[in-house]
Amino acid sequence: MSLSVSDEQEELRALVRKFLGDKASSGAVRQSVESSGGYDREGWPQLAGQLGLAALAIPEADGGAGAGPVELGVVLEEMGRALYSGPYFGTVVLAGQALTHVGDETARRRWLPAIAEGTLTATLAVTEDNGRWDVAPETVAEHDRGEWTLRGVKTYVVDGHSADLLLVPARFADGVGLFAVEATASGLTRTELDTLDATRPLAKIELAGTPATRVGDGDASGPLEHVRDLVRAAVAAEQVGGAARCLEMAVGYAKTREQFGRPIGSFQAIKHKCARLHVEIECARSAARFAGSVAGQPGTEAAVAASVARAHCSEVFTHAAKENIQIHGGIGYTWEHDAHLYLRRAKSSELLFGSPREERRRLNRLLEMTGPNR
Amino acid sequence: MSLSVSDEQEELRALVRKFLGDKASSGAVRQSVESSGGYDREGWPQLAGQLGLAALAIPEADGGAGAGPVELGVVLEEMGRALYSGPYFGTVVLAGQALTHVGDETARRRWLPAIAEGTLTATLAVTEDNGRWDVAPETVAEHDRGEWTLRGVKTYVVDGHSADLLLVPARFADGVGLFAVEATASGLTRTELDTLDATRPLAKIELAGTPATRVGDGDASGPLEHVRDLVRAAVAAEQVGGAARCLEMAVGYAKTREQFGRPIGSFQAIKHKCARLHVEIECARSAARFAGSVAGQPGTEAAVAASVARAHCSEVFTHAAKENIQIHGGIGYTWEHDAHLYLRRAKSSELLFGSPREERRRLNRLLEMTGPNR
């Protein structure tokens, strides 16, 4: 297996970077941060449709380009650098992969092509009030006269306030199933949350006898676990992008900003901070790439690699974001400077989708280091 | 309560420092390190007797000077600086305080004056094979026809191979008692251990029906817990001395050693390492002093302060010892340089008498942060 970036992947990266540089510049990100509820409605159709990024990781049979987690990682790394706040993460990373891996023929045909075209936005609503991303749902699915309805509360749902389609894991007699809920369904209340990181909008979803369509059959726990690992790998790539951008900002500032008559980057304290971050970030990059390259094949190796990457990349991104502010000094503490946007994203992506502590605990379970209840 | 050093204490410090500088110089310490089994037999009578340091913390009624834990802390800080390896710690800190706080009249009259004079060496044998310093003993005391005998194994006993008198906590039907065993007793096997830190000799003590004298009456668990807190405060002071000496060595070297045409102490990396250590060490000093100043009064405040000091001072000393080697570079890695002797003492005193992890756990119990089994 190669952990190198191929020429094709490099082209993809350049394409995405250019697009995001033009359309999702800091100003655009700030606009979405300062306004609530909306998202990049202008850029999205172009990014999803013309650039074909929504189709990227969707199987060819379902109208996609059939690329794998590695290519998705390239895109997310760039989105992480740019703090892209459009509905890519919810639609493509969460819902796209859930439909691909859990969905039956009908469900796939019904929604995946629209996702691939960029005409349907969607998300996956995993977390409930306890905040855990990795446990069985409390939300209940009831079956009556051929119709499913859902009852429960999901929260911290990425793009949950704006997505056209919500995919909701819920439990019923036979185990856990995945259910699709249209945005227009009755008994559905969606509340956008005020959170640390406005570039990743989160919502609370209340389901009070909401009609839903079952997606896939049998117990979905296993396939959902695989989807979670795919998401882990994707978030890790995004975190690498964010962390690398923080270091770039810090290094760029340290090269030009002078104090005591010399660039602050010539002081050892600043140099060593930056060099340490570089070491951490390259380690994070190796971990994220490895996780991406094995994520396609469900199983222990993919699960272990995903948790390794998430645990490390989370800590590195948060560390990089904090050091970036520190190196920038007073200016880094202002609202106007972008440094805090990265800190917000870093801490938010550290705690959503499984904290480092939880990932290490899961790693021990996967490696049978400790008993199942540790 | 004052945390300041009084003029009297400052005089005591100067006296001890001068004595240890003359008699327990690095060369003398090394002699005791390289030879096994012995201790500072020449210096000890002078230090204990003429200087009166053995008598310092023993009550006046028992032939001592009646000073408290704070004065004892001043002496131990100096001994920590000098890595003094004579039998002071076992005799005065461990056995002296155990006899003072657990002993009945008879026991006190029998042994304390001799300890105060420096003519009897002694120790307290707490730890058993599990390495825990803070749990009830497995060693059993049996009473038969008015005679007590002990059965069990104690280990990591400071000065255990050389002490004239061993004080041994052991359990029996009514709880835990303290027992005195003469070095010459039958059924007693003492084995000096090869350990990381030769400046603090440890021994394994096997008791196979060894005759013993009971010291004190009633359950000794409570008083022994108080003794443990006095020891914690004393070790913390010793660690502050060791850590401060490491920083002094590092700063001294960094001022004179040149690289790239300037003293290495002018490089920020070295400066900040030293400054960070200074902050940690002054915090450690505050903690050790506070622990000493409340240690005389048994109770929760003394217990909390003792664990706070131990947890922090342990980590600071080990950190200082590691940084001292790092700052010295190649020369710090040699056997001939004293830097490693401090690392050895630091790690050894970190893990004996309760590790930082154990002290934090105890702190949570004392503060009722968590249940009793956490």
Next chain:
Amino acid sequence: MTTEPVEAFRARLSEFLTGHGPGPRPRDPDERFAWTRAWQATLFDHGFAGPGWPEAYGGMDLPFAHQVAYQEELARARVPGPVGTGLGIAAPTIIKFGTDEQKRRWLPSMLRGDRVWAQGYSEPGAGSDLPGLRTTARREGPDYVVTGQKVWTSHAARADVFFTLVRTGAVADRQRGISYLIIDAHAPGVEVRPLRDLTGGHVFAEVFFDGVRVPVADRVGEENGGWPLVRTSLGHERAAGAMNQAALYRRVLTELEELLRERGALADPLVADRVAGFEIGVRIMRYNAQRTISDILAHGEPGPASSISRLHITAFEQELHEFAVDALGPAGLLGRNSPGAVQRARWLTGFLRTRASTIGAGTAEIQLNTIAEQVLGLPHEPGMPAAG
């Protein structure tokens, strides 16, 4: 100085605090500001302001032991601290170096909270490098004409007075060309632009001086002699104040522990271990303050524990707030306007706000340099001005 025994004084103060408490803390920032000022006036009017200040300027001129008791009682009563940084930073300088006329003119209204003082030291081009500052004060008859820009002035938007450092000599003279000048915030040519900090709030600002005329009589100390004044403080009063900070964090930590216990998070041994670490940290904060106080009482000097307190506290508060957010999990990410927000998002706000702890008033790096050079005597870097 009073001859009242410490415990009598403490009882009298405690009784006053019970009877005259400032009432509940308003949530609206403007109301809160007014509430804080009103409380400061109440203290002043009852003779309970300025524990270490001369009585001539409205202070209490308390012996040191009384000052400690004063701080302890105020911390216990959870009353608000003074508004602006005048009392803590400018007043000691004026008390020590000001003329009698200056003291009479400035101190009482500052102490009563009638006029709010804010600091203007840092500049956009010289955050940590104060000796390189470029705001100039050109002498013109009885006035200085001040032109330049300052940043990072807490409370600038509400300030009536700025205490500043300005360049009266050449830039190349560095700290030997700097004077200490008091500038009326309402004078023509002063413009204050509030800056949002990274939490989204407005606690600091940029201040522009465009040909502002400042009477020479408002200079403290000699012309070009401002630099040594910067480091003045009523060491003793500050030491007693450190107790106040230790009391504050004692309370904050207890509140966090209660929160974690309620949420069941303390059952995680890793959380419990970290909490024990903070228990150690907050106690050491108190021991450091107490040791400084002991050293002052015994030797008249604050001793070594005083120079390290700030680095200990800043690291503590950053780590504590981040730990709180982490321990709350995703709920820790909720802003104050969210349903389910934990304690009005105080921990989240604290996590962001304490980023300033290692930046404002000299970065952590600068403070480490200062300790390395001034306390440990390590050589300074070639080509660098000595620290401090």
Next chain:
Amino acid sequence: MTTEPVEAFRARLSEFLTGHGPGPRPRDPDERFAWTRAWQATLFDHGFAGPGWPEAYGGMDLPFAHQVAYQEELARARVPGPVGTGLGIAAPTIIKFGTDEQKRRWLPSMLRGDRVWAQGYSEPGAGSDLPGLRTTARREGPDYVVTGQKVWTSHAARADVFFTLVRTGAVADRQRGISYLIIDAHAPGVEVRPLRDLTGGHVFAEVFFDGVRVPVADRVGEENGGWPLVRTSLGHERAAGAMNQAALYRRVLTELEELLRERGALADPLVADRVAGFEIGVRIMRYNAQRTISDILAHGEPGPASSISRLHITAFEQELHEFAVDALGPAGLLGRNSPGAVQRARWLTGFLRTRASTIGAGTAEIQLNTIAEQVLGLPHEPGMPAAG
């Protein structure tokens, strides 16, 4: 180069290793040294030495993929590595910059382990500041006359040959006045004084040169042109070797986990959390190596992961050994001669030994400088030579 498919090569090597294993590792250091050398000769005699070396000097000249397989198989078989630092450090320089005559003269006997090579770069006065070295080589007819002192030369006591940096120009020329010289350890005027390291063992030494005559023909590269040679290495071979190190620590960590499980220490959630952290670290070590290999295969260059591996590994090994000692509690303090010593005190020895990880071959601080300047492009300190 071979045309043998990688898997066929791997099978052949694996069969050889099974059949010709070096036998159990002797405990006595002298015996162990002889055992290591004998194994090196066995490899050589069977055509299994020097995977990346030219065949002309006894090497295998393997394609890169085969080198990776070679390192993997050797790691799996747990055979000893080469003795001395010649193969890893001196050989690449000689292969790249040596004359044909020098290669013929030096390489085969080095590869077979017949002559042990040791490094002589550092000096007492210039540990991290190599460009400041002072051992001089004065030209005298066909010889250099070498006088000076070197330290930190691993295996010096057993060396037959030193590869050194010496000053042939002026001290003020710094790195432009340095030559790369190969010195016979048995020549008159060479004195080796073994130094005990802080573990109490003798793995390094001081070497004194007192007017040692060294033929000019034993200089590699140009006079005063030695400096650029120092940083040569067979990058590709080293990358494959990094795999070997990852495999080593994979094994070490598994052994520690088994030990902790046996002793019940894994039941402590704090211990388990740290162990998970090391699992992450050891995997990242492998990913880094694998990524470097991928980059070489894809682009012919080792890429960014290669420059950071060492800092990751050194931090890992220091933390791992200290953690092991801590997790063992007081039993972790027992030396190998003690009753109850845990696994012959390997963790304790490792705790002490790995203090060198951040000192030897350039301190961690110097490596961070190098990354900051050469990778990140940060400016170097005024008055300092550029890193590297």
